[in-house]
Amino acid sequence: MSKTYTSTLVRLLAGLAILLCISMSAQAASDKIHYTPDQIRDLGFEIAHELRCPMSVNQNLFDSGAPIASELKGQIFLMLEQGESKAEIIDFLVQRYGEKIRYQPSFSAATALLWFGPILLLLGIVGVAAALIREQRKHQDTNGNTYE
Known part of the structure; x- marks a missing residue:
């Protein structure tokens, strides 16, 4: 390729880039x-x-x-x-x-505990309560008590 052809091609691409930038800024202004x-x-x-x-x-x-x-x-x-x-x-x-x-x-990694913390706390409380009830029933069963 000749030097003038390359120079013309560069100028054309630069002009297209400028037109694209102007077009995008005009569109951004009209997006208001x-x-x-x-x-x-x-x-x-x-x-x-x-x-x-x-x-x-x-x-x-x-x-x-x-x-x-x-x-x-x-x-x-x-x-x-x-x-x-x-x-x-x-x-x-x-x-x-x-x-x-x-x-x-x-929602982000830093705020995940804020979003899921109350649910996890509630599930933990329910789990601990279920385990305590299960242990209490086991203890009552070993003492000879029966349930209907």
Whole structure:
């Protein structure tokens, strides 16, 4: 291949790559959601109810009177007005404040015990109770007691 042919091919590929990037960014910009004012209000309140206030103990953003809660609610409504989805807003706040901002943490290896711990504890209690009842019945059977 000649040097000019290779140079032309590289320029063409570079131009196509630039067009692809522009196309993808334009599509990403058009993927923004257009909410009505009522949808913004309802979705904003819904998100504020689902997230924990970083400063208040056991209060969600909606109920908290802390200054940071007011700032975060403002951030939520601003992001909704900019067309961000609920998942994008929650992901942004989780990245900023960590998983502790969620009332219901997402499922991962680190939170598996939170999700399955109560079930495992209940099964353990039932198992121990069954073993104790079985031992008690064995003990009563060896003493000559009978059951109907």
